[in-house]
Amino acid sequence: xxxxxxxxxxxxxxxxxxxxxxxxxxxxxxxxxxxxxxxxxxxxxxxxxxxxxxxxxxxxxxxxxxxxxxxxxxxxxxxxxxxxxxxxxxxxxxxxxxxxxxxxxxxxxxxxxxxxxxxxxxxxxxxxxxxxxxxxxxxxxxxxxxxxxxxxxxxxxxxxxxxxxxxxxxxxxxxxxxxxxxxxxxxxxxxxxxxxxxxxxxxxxxxxxxxxxxxxxxxxxxxxxxxxxxxxxxxxxxxxxxxxxxxxxxxxxxxxxxxxxxxxxxxxxxxxxxxxxxxxxxxxxxxxxxxxxxxxxxxxxxxxxxxxxxxxxxxxxxxxxxxxxxxxxxxxxxxxxxxxxxxxxxxxxxxxxxxxxxxxxxxxxxxxxxxxxxxxxxxxxxxxxxxxxxxxxxxxxxxxxxxxxxxxxxxxxxxxxxxxxxxxxxxxxxxxxxxxxxxxxxxxxxxxxxxxxxxxxxxxxxxxxxxxxxxxxxxxxxxxxxxxxxxxxxxxxxxxxxxxxxxxxxxxxxxxxxxxxxxxxxxxxxxxxxxxxxxxxxxxxxxxxxxxxxxxxxxxxxxxxxxxxxxxxxxxxxxxxxxxxxxxxxxxxxxxxxxxxxxxxxxxxxxxxxxxxx
Amino acid sequence: xxxxxxxxxxxxxxxxxxxxxxxxxxxxxxxxxxxxxxxxxxxxxxxxxxxxxxxxxxxxxxxxxxxxxxxxxxxxxxxxxxxxxxxxxxxxxxxxxxxxxxxxxxxxxxxxxxxxxxxxxxxxxxxxxxxxxxxxxxxxxxxxxxxxxxxxxxxxxxxxxxxxxxxxxxxxxxxxxxxxxxxxxxxxxxxxxxxxxxxxxxxxxxxxxxxxxxxxxxxx
Numbered sequence: 115x116x117x118x119x120x121x122x123x124x125x126x127x128x129x130x131x132x133x134x135x136x137x138x139x140x141x142x143x144x145x146x147x148x149x150x151x152x153x154x155x156x157x158x159x160x161x162x163x164x165x166x167x168x169x170x171x172x173x174x175x176x177x178x179x180x181x182x183x184x185x186x187x188x189x190x191x192x193x194x195x196x197x198x199x200x201x202x203x204x205x206x207x208x209x210x211x212x213x214x215x216x217x218x219x220x221x222x223x224x225x226x227x228x229x230x231x232x233x234x235x236x237x238x239x240x241x242x243x244x245x246x247x248x249x250x251x252x253x254x255x256x257x258x259x260x261x262x263x264x265x266x267x268x269x270x271x272x273x274x275x276x277x278x279x280x281x282x283x284x285x286x287x288x289x290x291x292x293x294x295x296x297x298x299x300x301x302x303x304x305x306x307x308x309x310x311x312x313x314x315x316x317x318x319x320x321x322x323x324x325x326x327x328x329x330x331x332x333x334x335x336x337x338x339x340x341x342x343x344x345x346x347x348x349x350x351x352x353x354x355x356x357x358x359x360x361x362x363x364x365x366x367x368x369x370x371x372x373x374x375x376x377x378x379x380x381x382x383x384x385x386x387x388x389x390x391x392x393x394x395x396x397x398x399x400x401x402x403x404x405x406x407x408x409x410x411x412x413x414x415x416x417x418x419x420x421x422x423x424x425x426x427x428x429x430x431x432x433x434x435x436x437x438x439x440x441x442x443x444x445x446x447x448x449x450x451x452x453x454x455x456x457x458x459x460x461x462x463x464x465x466x467x468x469x470x471x472x473x474x475x476x477x478x479x480x481x482x483x484x485x486x487x488x489x490x491x492x493x494x495x496x497x498x499x500x501x502x503x504x505x506x507x508x509x510x511x512x513x514x515x516x517x518x519x520x521x522x523x524x525x526x527x528x529x530x531x532x533x534x535x536x537x538x539x540x541x542x543x544x545x546x547x548x549x550x551x552x553x554x555x556x557x558x559x560x561x562x563x564x565x566x567x568x569x570x571x572x573x574x575x576x577x578x579x580x581x582x583x584x585x586x587x588x589x590x591x592x593x594x595x596x597x598x599x600x601x602x603x604x605x606x607x608x609x610x611x612x613x614x615x616x617x618x619x620x621x622x623x624x625x626x627x628x629x630x631x632x633x634x635x636x637x638x639x640x641x642x643x644x645x646x647x648x649x650x651x652x653x654x655x656x657x658x659x660x661x662x663x664x665x666x667x668x669x670x671x672x673x674x675x676x677x678x679x680x681x682x683x684x685x686x687x688x689x690x691x692x693x694x695x696x697x698x699x700x701x702x703x704x705x706x707x708x709x710x711x712x713x714x715x716x717x718x719x720x721x722x723x724x725x726x727x728x
Numbered sequence: 729x730x731x732x733x734x735x736x737x738x739x740x741x742x743x744x745x746x747x748x749x750x751x752x753x754x755x756x757x758x759x760x761x762x763x764x765x766x767x768x769x770x771x772x773x774x775x776x777x778x779x780x781x782x783x784x785x786x787x788x789x790x791x792x793x794x795x796x797x798x799x800x801x802x803x804x805x806x807x808x809x810x811x812x813x814x815x816x817x818x819x820x821x822x823x824x825x826x827x828x829x830x831x832x833x834x835x836x837x838x839x840x841x842x843x844x845x846x847x848x849x850x851x852x853x854x855x856x857x858x859x860x861x862x863x864x865x866x867x868x869x870x871x872x873x874x875x876x877x878x879x880x881x882x883x884x885x886x887x888x889x890x891x892x893x894x895x896x897x898x899x900x901x902x903x904x905x906x907x908x909x910x911x912x913x914x915x916x917x918x919x920x921x922x923x924x925x926x927x928x929x930x931x932x933x934x935x936x937x938x939x940x941x942x943x944x945x946x947x948x
Contacts, residue, residue, distance in 0.1 A: 118927075118928055121928070122927075122928060124744060124786075125786050130744040130785070130786075131744050131745060131746065131749060133744075134741040134744050134745075135741065136740070136741050136742070136816055136817045136818055137816060138753075138756075138757070138760075138814070138815075138816045142817075364753075364756055364816075366745045366746075366749040366750075366752075366753055366816070367746070367749050368749075368752075415760065415762075416760065417756065417760070418755070418756030418757060418758070418759035418760040418814075419756065420755075420756075420759075449759075450767070450773055
């Protein structure tokens with residue numbers, strides 16, 4: 115129906131390959147009217163969305179069902195949006211180019227807070243009523259999952275239901291329930307009531323939120339019997355038994371992660387106190403070497419990719435990494451496929467491990483000390499020592515790696531100027547490791563250390579959820595101080611825009627009153643907020659003002675442990691009590707050992723699997 | 729190893745696959761097809777693949793050529809069959825032969841162009857092609873330069889015409905030295921007819937030629 119307009123528009127936009135579909139291994143099913151249809155939306159541009167592993171898993175898993183058609187949708191880039199609005203063409207799916215408002219379900223994955231405006235903009239482009247209360251019987255159900263769904267309150271008004279946790283099982287349960295409901299003449303709430311009973315499903319409209327006079331949350335109360343007082347996340351207990359896609363879509367154009375991603379485990383044993391993923395994905399569960407080897411071999415055959423990367427929160431913590439890489443190299447070397455091991459820690463890095471990754475292709479190395487002094491690394495529980503980093507740097511330089519990237523955070527709780535300057539000192543020490551090598555033994559030409567700082571954003575379900583963020587001015591001051599302290603021309607310093615970090619904090623810890631701000635922000639032209647060239651701070655500030663909402667309330671307050679949090683009704687397994695203890699330990703500069711060294715009793719054992727029972 | 733010339737079509741949405749993306753798509757398809765192909769030596773080995781003539785984005789074609797080095801034991805039939813199982817939907821191998829003519833010898837391309845628009849007058853279109861000089865800007869590596877497109881149109885034929893539809897067959901200069909993209913002709917025609925923008929323009933490459941003037945032959 116929109117084919118002619120669509121084709122004409124494509125001649126006018128950059129990178130039309132973003133919108134065409136038909137990539138190898140994409141699933142194109144025939145619509146007979148009997149199937150359930152699911153539009154899987156990633157609220158960012160194709161190159162970013164196509165790089166996301168979770169979407170690959172759930173897309174192929176839903177399409178394994180004979181009764182379901184799942185198609186992909188990405189946010190049209192600004193030039194495409196402009197042409198679409200001019201031509202009156204609604205948002206279409208990638209595979210069949212059908213309007214997404216004709217799908218039964220429209221699901222968004224929430225990977226970062228700064229994609230919320232794109233969600234609203236996509237709903238608007240689709241012609242789907244923005245708020246749940248305005249949707250009618252023939253509107254699709256709009257659902258959302260992913261890490262930001264654990265506090266999805268800022269977009270609760272727009273989402274019919276959230277899916278908390280890993281989707282491999284619960285998504286199928288929801289589709290089964292939908293199949294039963296679809297044939298009946300019952301209203302939308304009947305379906306929502308039914309799925310509200312499924313563990314991991316959160317229907318925000320079934321909860322009333324009350325506020326105190328000081329704007330803090332007074333209580334979050336279920337308003338019907340099917341709504342549980344606490345919604346518990348879902349996990350897959352045994353990752354070897356669940357669906358792993360092997361026929362991955364091979365895009366035409368270059369995308370951000372254009373390679374096979376082999377997910378070796380979920381969760382992290384470490385417990386860095388700022389890291390939300392480290393708590394959300396507990397407990398740690400590993401895949402077996404046998405299963406991974408088979409998946410890898412099939413994925414290579416099915417895609418023809420020339421590169422494979424191991425994926426997890428901390429690769430070197432995989433217990434059988436040597437065995438796994440041995441087995442993988444057996445066929446990757448022969449097929450000239452390069453293997454990359456990202457997310458390495460400096461405390462268990464070895465020459466042997468490094469040699470494995472460089473057998474085919476040598477690239478730069480990245481490490482994340484996160485803080486510049488030992489004191490602050492103890493506060494955040496990043497159990498990495500300076501000598502670990504310097505030892506690792508020596509190994510890397512000796513091995514011919516002359517580019518090392520170091521990631522840090524500024525604005526962490528208890529941080530002093532000394533800690534910030536410590537980043538510059540640490541980078542210099544790493545550089546000196548290179549210069550300490552006698553000239554004739556140095557490999558390659560020159561050396562470069564890249565220091566990147568992001569700004570600390572306090573996140574829900576971490577020990578730092580009660581912490582305030584540094585003000586924008588303070589972050590800028592620290593960035594400038596660090597920049598001035600870095601003297602060597604062989605050290606490059608990059609930093610994040612602090613205004614973006616500020617908004618990220620507001621929406622990470624926000625509540626339902628931010629929904630109207632989001633709608634205003636989109637009206638003011640905000641979208642693609644994660645892209646520097648599109649970030650529109652004025653549009654955002656105007657949106658807060660228009661709705662009488664003070665953003666500072668959400669990110670600049672030190673929250674008392676006794677306060678009711680906007681995400682109080684969500685249960686990720688890790689208890690609030692544990693987080694409080696970790697918060698106190700941070701101020702005592704006391705570290706907590708990893709899950710494998712000593713169980714700290716975080717609460718994730720309630721799921722009955724993983725590292726808790728090893 | 730022996731070099732084969734594969735003739736393939738690029739249809740439908742495939743017209744939006746850029747030249748660089750097409751190269752990558754072929755490389756990965758060959759790996760999936762597990763065909764014995766020659767790799768370059770060196771630190772970053774890659775397959776030896778070269779396309780005869782780039783196809784502009786937005787243009788479909790039934791006559792594209794790519795040269796690839798395969799093991800001589802691998803038959804043309806096997807290459808066609810296995811590659812077609814592993815190419816994306818919009819790409820299809822039509823035939824495989826030994827290369828006879830060097831791509832440098834390409835001189836002309838034939839396009840069939842379908843235009844949907846109001847106000848298409850036969851006489852005006854004929855006049856357009858009778859003009860001695862129509863100037864247009866052409867993008868080059870160094871920037872833009874003005875060219876006379878009429879010097880680069882070898883033949884123009886109106887296959888069918890009605891007030892809202894026209895089908896044209898054009899033979900345009902092609903090759904490294906002197907090439908004219910078909911959309912420059914359609915844009916110039918729009919301007920000549922005083923039409924802001926045709927409702928739809930479909931361009932399809934049907935033949936590639938080598939040789940000069942009256943003696944042109946189909947590339948093979």
